[in-house]
Amino acid sequence: MSIVVTGASGHLGRLVVESLLARGTDPARIVATARRPEVLDDLAARGVEVRRADYDDRASLEKALAGAERVLLVSGTAFGRRVAQHTAVIEAAVAAGASLVAYTSAPRASTTSLLLAAEHAATEEVLLAADVDHVLLRNAWYVENYTDQLPTYAEHGLVGATGEGRVSLALRREYAEAAAAVLVGDGHAGRTYELGGPAVTLGELAAQIGGASGREIGHTDLDVAALQQVLEGAGVPGPAAEVFADVDRGIAEGELLVPTHDLARLLGREPLAVADAVREALRA
Structure with a gap:
C-alpha cells in the first residue's frame, strides 16, 4: 500500500x-x-x-x-x-x-x-x-505569494487593500512538512488543522522584503474596488481580479489570521519568523 x-x-x-x-x-x-x-x-x-x-x-x-x-x-x-x-x-x-x-x-x-x-x-x-x-x-497564505513578486514590487511597490489587517504567513515547505507529517503519522484522521505562521500587515511585509532584498519597496493601500481595477489593468482577467482583491478584503477583516499552534504541532517546532521566512524565500 x-x-x-x-x-x-x-x-x-x-x-x-x-x-x-x-x-x-x-x-x-x-x-x-x-x-x-x-x-x-x-x-x-x-x-x-x-x-x-x-x-x-x-x-x-x-x-x-x-x-x-x-x-x-x-x-x-x-x-x-x-x-x-x-x-x-x-x-x-x-x-x-x-x-x-x-x-x-x-x-x-x-x-x-x-x-x-x-x-x-x-x-x-x-x-x-x-x-x-x-x-x-x-x-493560510504562502510567503512566496509575495516574495515571488519582487520584480513588480521593486518597480511599483506592494499594492494592496488590507488596511491594518494581518495575514498569517509560512513557507510552502512548512505547509509541505505539515502535510508529510500527517501522511506518515497516526492520530490525524478526522482532524481539521488551521495552518498558518506568524502574522504581519502588508506594510510590515513590504519593509521586510525591502530589507532582505536590499531594495526600496513601497506600500500603497487602496480600497478593494480600486485594487481590482489595478489588477485588471495589469492583465489579470476580471473574475480572477475580483477573487484576488477579495482576498485583501478578507485580510483586512481578519479572515487570513490564523493561530500558529496547529502548524507548530505538525512541524514539531514553531514556524519561522516572517523575516527569516522572507530571507529564505528570496534565496530560493
Whole structure:
C-alpha cells in the first residue's frame, strides 16, 4: 500500500514528496502523480513511483490511485472546475480502498466569506460525506505569494487593500512538512488543522522584503474596488481580479489570521519568523 501525492509537479506537491523522502519514507512506498509524469523523472530516478493523473480524466485517476493507502489531494488551480475535479480524485481514492484522504484547503473554509474558499468548502463537504477517513489541511497564505513578486514590487511597490489587517504567513515547505507529517503519522484522521505562521500587515511585509532584498519597496493601500481595477489593468482577467482583491478584503477583516499552534504541532517546532521566512524565500 502506498502514499499518493497528487499534483506532485506543482510547488507544494513536489515539496511534500521531498519532505516524505527527508523523513526516511521508503521511496518505493511513495507515488507522485502529475498530468505530465515526465517532469518527475528525477523523482523516479530516486525510487519514487511516478504515475500520470489528470483531474479531468477519471480513468487516469483510477490507475494512479490503485493500491493507495493514504492520499494527499493537493487542490487544483482550474477555478470553476475544481469541485468536480476534486470529487473525481476522492471517488478514485475510495474505490482504491484508501484509508485516509488529506486535502489542502483554505482557512476556516466552511465559514469564511472569502470568494477563494468557496470551492474548498464544497470539496470539504464531498470529502466529509465520502466513505474514507479525512484530514483537512487548511493552509493560510504562502510567503512566496509575495516574495515571488519582487520584480513588480521593486518597480511599483506592494499594492494592496488590507488596511491594518494581518495575514498569517509560512513557507510552502512548512505547509509541505505539515502535510508529510500527517501522511506518515497516526492520530490525524478526522482532524481539521488551521495552518498558518506568524502574522504581519502588508506594510510590515513590504519593509521586510525591502530589507532582505536590499531594495526600496513601497506600500500603497487602496480600497478593494480600486485594487481590482489595478489588477485588471495589469492583465489579470476580471473574475480572477475580483477573487484576488477579495482576498485583501478578507485580510483586512481578519479572515487570513490564523493561530500558529496547529502548524507548530505538525512541524514539531514553531514556524519561522516572517523575516527569516522572507530571507529564505528570496534565496530560493
